[in-house]
Amino acid sequence: MIPENAREILEKALFEAGKVLLSHFGTSHKAKVKESISSVVTEADLASERTILKVLVDTPNPYNIITEESGYVSHGSEYTWVVDPLDGTSNFAAGLPWYGVIIALMWKGDPILAGMYIPVDQDVYLAELKKGARKNGVPIRTTPSSNLAEQLIAYSFDFSSDPA
Template structure:
């Protein structure tokens, strides 16, 4: 089944790569939240393939919503994570596919078609990128850490928008990046390229695959309250484990400062 997930991510990524230089048809879901014809084409390919091969599986896809009744297996599908990057010609985006089994993360594949990097994981089987085993970094302190983050689409109207946390941590960590694809941000943590990622306003299809990759690469994931994270939780902290407690403390400190 993992081979099927991987093959499907590769096929959908090829669709995105082939369409990258074309003019886009764009529909606005919000001020900074858009969907393109490439999102729809990728998702149509993915959903059709799943329905043909596993007709009894449930699917939750970003653009099409839920397909099928409750089932032992559920797919979480992001056909194009990093849509704004894609729309503007920035080659930093991916296809993200996760499979839950009885509500638990089971399989994952994230494919970056422009760098031809395929990240894959199976629960209990480790995480790999193009066949190479992944391991989170050994960075021991927040002051030495490179972090990534993102901001919710409603940040223009919602004061709880991660800006205070970002500004606080910018002076605590070595540096912060905001690449624009939560799935690839989590892949970077799993690969040891960054040391932690935090974000809020997340949807299950954004991060489920990346979460399994981080866990299988030896990392730690919680919500912001240091509670067990689950796919429906909109607040995530994913790290190499060594800086996790320190990062959680600083996130809490940023919120207290704002209240004060």
């Protein structure tokens, strides 16, 4: 179900986009507000997306692509790449290092492969259907405890005045 070269394409796109983001991080740039102050886009978003699109399209049989900034591009495939070229744009624009690149591959609407790259830490997270998830090649495990008091739970959100 997962195409033979999909993981290599995914990793190349993640790492190439990560290089682009690092080259923009900490430099003077303008953030453009999209829907609300917590939804912004920077030149780094667009440059990262261009880099990812080049990697994903420059393959013998490109898949459909959905990107945060450009929308949907059909290549008539059962497979679709879903791309967030800069997850954490607000952090990035504020000079905070908590951002990354996220790309997933869907097959007939179901996720089968996904990756996230955190360029500042050089951490890569990969997950494959029926193979679990890994951080830098090491399997990620959940804690064996079911006691909520023994769990670490983190939650984050951006404020928006939109009641929906």
